[in-house]
Amino acid sequence: MVNRNPPFLNLDFYPDPRGIKIIQSCNGLLLCCSKKIKRDCRYYVFNPTTKQFALIPSVPGGGHVRRTICFMALAFHPTDCPHYKLVCIRYIRRDEKLFQIQIYSSETEKWRISDQSFSANSYTSFSSGVYWHQAIHWAHSNGNPSYFKLDTEELQTMPSYFTIDTQDFTGRYHEGEKAVYFGESRGCLHLVKRVQRSFQLKVYEMLNHHSGWFVKYMVKLDVHRMNAIRWFPDHYAIQVLDVVRGGEEDETFFMVIQILGKIVRK
Numbered sequence: 001m002v003n004r005n006p007p008f009l010n011l012d013f014y015p016d017p018r019g020i021k022i023i024q025s026c027n028g029l030l031l032c033c034s035k036k037i038k039r040d041c042r043y044y045v046f047n048p049t050t051k052q053f054a055l056i057p058s059v060p061g062g063g064h065v066r067r068t069i070c071f072m073a074l075a076f077h078p079t080d081c082p083h084y085k086l087v088c089i090r091y092i093r094r095d096e097k098l099f100q101i102q103i104y105s106s107e108t109e110k111w112r113i114s115d116q117s118f119s120a121n122s123y124t125s126f127s128s129g130v131y132w133h134q135a136i137h138w139a140h141s142n143g144n145p146s147y148f149k150l151d152t153e154e155l156q157t158m159p160s161y162f163t164i165d166t167q168d169f170t171g172r173y174h175e176g177e178k179a180v181y182f183g184e185s186r187g188c189l190h191l192v193k194r195v196q197r198s199f200q201l202k203v204y205e206m207l208n209h210h211s212g213w214f215v216k217y218m219v220k221l222d223v224h225r226m227n228a229i230r231w232f233p234d235h236y237a238i239q240v241l242d243v244v245r246g247g248e249e250d251e252t253f254f255m256v257i258q259i260l261g262k263i264v265r266k
Helices: 062-066
Strands: 020-026 029-034 043-047 052-056 069-077 081-093 098-105 110-119 126-131 135-140 146-149 154-157 178-185 188-194 200-206 213-220 238-245 253-259 262-265
Touching: 020 069, 020 126, 029 069, 043 081, 069 135, 081 126, 110 154, 126 178, 135 178, 178 238, 188 238
Parallel strands: 069 126
Antiparallel strands: 020 029, 029 043, 043 052, 069 081, 081 098, 098 110, 126 135, 135 146, 146 154, 178 188, 188 200, 200 213, 238 253, 253 262
């Protein structure tokens, strides 16, 4: 019999008076942080199966440096990255739009500064840390997802998801299509976009070697069952929580979606 009870009900593994929230999950581990007070934010790596956790040492430099952290992501895989790593992006000088990458390894239990730095718009929003193919990926708010290769410590840019065209891939931008999910499942990197003026979602998959996106699935939402008929298609409240794929010989595919306060499997 399969045990369907969740491994934990709350994040009470460490007595942090500010509370703890989940930033990212990666192959069975959770990257968590304390809520509020950015200059004194604590980061944790938690294994919900064994209930073990590690308190990550603060990024060196004191509260001033910790206030400049824009992005934190976890890299872990039992085979190609058995010692988990954290990738931190912080701005060095906001007025010059210069950002620095720091790396933490559970093997050495130390932070170190990467030789790789980069420039970006000062208003760039880093989000959606995803580990895939020995690299950490994130989605910029400007539609140009990037990735940092952990083995060579190189920073690369993926094809923009703003230029995906489902008809002929000419690069025309379908205005109004909004990315609502960015994640990995069973070795596949996915991006989900909401189709303008419809109750449809496009699920894209990244080709190997980061060479481009292609449409893997089209998902039509039966919002009428969820009493959403009164909502205009461009304004319905929807959040894609996960895209789940089966193994190599398993064609199972489903999405976990939160819509109008309900969590459904589609």
